[in-house]
Amino acid sequence: MDFVCQHCGALKFAGETPGLCCLSASIILKHFSVQSPLLVTFKMNFSCALFFVFACLSVFAMASAAPWNPFKELERAGQRVRDAVISAAPAVATVGQAAAIARGG
Incomplete structure (x- = not known):
């Protein structure tokens, strides 16, 4: 992405038609914020997410593998x-x- 639209600030590729994103400011989208549970889950800090993945993998490994002798x-x-x-x-x-x-x- 090489260029920024002067009207809406969208990132654009080098040969992309001017005005393709907002039709040269004839369409204006208002900004909105949605807090979905899925988005909140993805915003967890990294260590909690890593621990969750490790715990799931450990549970699956223990359920399928024989104990070490x-x-x-x-x-x-x-x-x-x-x-x-x-x-x-x-x-x-x-x-x-x-x-x-x-x-x-």
Whole structure:
């Protein structure tokens, strides 16, 4: 928006027809104020609105998710360590054979 109408103060684009907004002051709209409940809700301060959104998301997350079980996580970590040790066995054997060859045996 590059220009301001000299009659009504409307913001206008660069090539927009002059007088398109108010017909060159032949139409004058009076200013009015409406306080709707929706408008009042949107005028809440930011922290209250943010807290409301966070509370709603927390409620939906708790309603749909299973509770966190630390023992299951510990069991999974133990299984990963066990699997890593098992998969490393061939590499350890190869290193042992290489060390035996290096010692001359």
